[in-house]
Amino acid sequence: MTPLLFLGVAVAGGLGSACRLLLDGVIRSRTRGTTPWGTIVINLTGSFLLGLVTGVSSVHLLPEAAHLVLGAGFLGGYTTFSTASFETVRLLQERKWVAGGLNGLGVLIATTVLAGLGLWIGSIL
Amino acid sequence: MTDTDPLIPLPIDPDVEETPMGEPRPVHLRVSALAVVAAGGTAGAATREALTLAFPSASGAVPWTILAINLVGAFLLAFLLDALARRGADHGRRRTLRLLVGTGFMGGFTTYSALATDAASLIGGGAVGTGVAYGLGTVVLGGIATWAGIVIATLAHRSRTGGRS
Numbered sequence: 150m151t152p153l154l155f156l157g158v159a160v161a162g163g164l165g166s167a168c169r170l171l172l173d174g175v176i177r178s179r180t181r182g183t184t185p186w187g188t189i190v191i192n193l194t195g196s197f198l199l200g201l202v203t204g205v206s207s208v209h210l211l212p213e214a215a216h217l218v219l220g221a222g223f224l225g226g227y228t229t230f231s232t233a234s235f236e237t238v239r240l241l242q243e244r245k246w247v248a249g250g251l252n253g254l255g256v257l258i259a260t261t262v263l264a265g266l267g268l269w270i271g272s273i274l
Numbered sequence: 275m276t277d278t279d280p281l282i283p284l285p286i287d288p289d290v291e292e293t294p295m296g297e298p299r300p301v302h303l304r305v306s307a308l309a310v311v312a313a314g315g316t317a318g319a320a321t322r323e324a325l326t327l328a329f330p331s332a333s334g335a336v337p338w339t340i341l342a343i344n345l346v347g348a349f350l351l352a353f354l355l356d357a358l359a360r361r362g363a364d365h366g367r368r369r370t371l372r373l374l375v376g377t378g379f380m381g382g383f384t385t386y387s388a389l390a391t392d393a394a395s396l397i398g399g400g401a402v403g404t405g406v407a408y409g410l411g412t413v414v415l416g417g418i419a420t421w422a423g424i425v426i427a428t429l430a431h432r433s434r435t436g437g438r439s
Contacts, residue, residue, distance in 0.1 A: 150327060155320070155323060155324075158319060158320070158323045159316045159317070159319050159320035159323065160316055161319070162315050162316055162318065162319020162320065162322075162323075162382045163311075163312040163313060163314075163315040163316030163317075163319065163378075163382065164312060164315075165315065165319070165382070166311050166312055166314065166315020166316075166318070166319070166377070166378055166381050166382045167308045167309075167311050167312040167315065169311075169315075169377075169381060170301075170302050170307065170308060170311045170373075170377055171302050171303075171308065173302065174300055174301065174302020174303065175302065177302075178300065183286045185286055192386040192387070192390075195386065195387040196386060196387045196389075196390035196391060198387070199387035199388065199390070199391045200390070200394060203395075220387075220388075221319070221322070221326070221388070222319060222323075224385075225319055225322060225323075225382070225385040225387060225388060226315045226316075226318070226319045226381070226382040226385075227387070228385055228386035228387040229381040229382075229384050229385070229386060230344040230347065230348060230384035230385060230386045230389060230412070230416060231344070231350075231351035231352075231380045231381065231383070231384040231416075231420075232351065232377070232380075232381060232384075233386055234344075234348040234351075234352075234413070234416040234417055234419070234420045235348070235351055235352055235355065235420050236286055237413075237417055237420075238352070238417055238421050238424070239284060239285075239286045240286060241417075243286075253413050253417060254410075254413065257389075257390075257393075257409050257410070257412075257413050260386060260387075260389070260390035261390045261393045261394050261397070261405075261409055262394075263390070264387070264390035264391040264393070264394040265394035265397065265398055267391075268391065268394055268395065268398060269398075
């Protein structure tokens with residue numbers, strides 16, 4: 150990997166992180182209750198998009214450099230595992246078993262299905 | 275005092291705190307906050323990319339490097355958020371540190387999209403058991419790492435305050 154490409158991945162990760170803060174805040178300000186819809190929506194959309202980008206890249210419709218900057222960079226910074234895990238544990242600590250279970254297991258299943266869908270759509274384009 | 279209570283009222287969504295009345299602009303709409311998160315996220319994504327380049331995973335195998343990154347990041351984020359919350363309200367330097375290191379670095383360092391896409395690739399490629407075990411293992415171990423981060427921050431706070439609060 151060239152230094153410029155590495156820098157591109159890093160900066161795209163920073164942009165993705167800022168988008169996460171912005172979108173999470175917007176969703177948070179429009180929803181009620183303790184379910185962390187912001188992080189959920191971010192991880193669902195980011196997983197679908199990474200599947201799509203990876204699928205398109207696998208059939209050589211997208212240069213590898215763009216795949217890295219968009220995928221490992223932007224979408225890697227946009228989605229987050231640490232906050233999702235923290236929110237799940239906080240829900241479980243507050244004995245919100247259903248919400249915690251859905252935030253942990255439900256989001257894992259949904260993101261994996263969406264990523265698979267993205268991979269499939271990307272590969273048949 | 276509730277300082278040594280292990281269940282202090284941490285926000286469930288740490289990225290956005292309840293804005294006190296009269297504050298001019300929510301955190302997520304401030305350019306300064308977005309810039310701090312972008313700086314932390316750039317460093318976090320760079321660290322993740324450097325680690326995946328140094329320890330590449332074979333295709334069709336469990337991505338051990340991403341797994342380790344997500345577990346370490348989950349532990350460190352939980353430790354940071356609990357330690358910061360025990361030191362006082364979320365404003366000033368504590369808020370900047372949370373946005374820079376928590377929302378920014380740890381958010382950019384860890385990734386959910388790679389977890390989901392790698393699990394889907396493994397399952398779609400026929401390695402169903404490996405893919406399911408990778409996804410479930412990450413979420414369960416990540417939960418344990420998060421919980422450990424909160425507990426260790428609590429114990430560290432107790433030893434620092436000598437059991438007094």
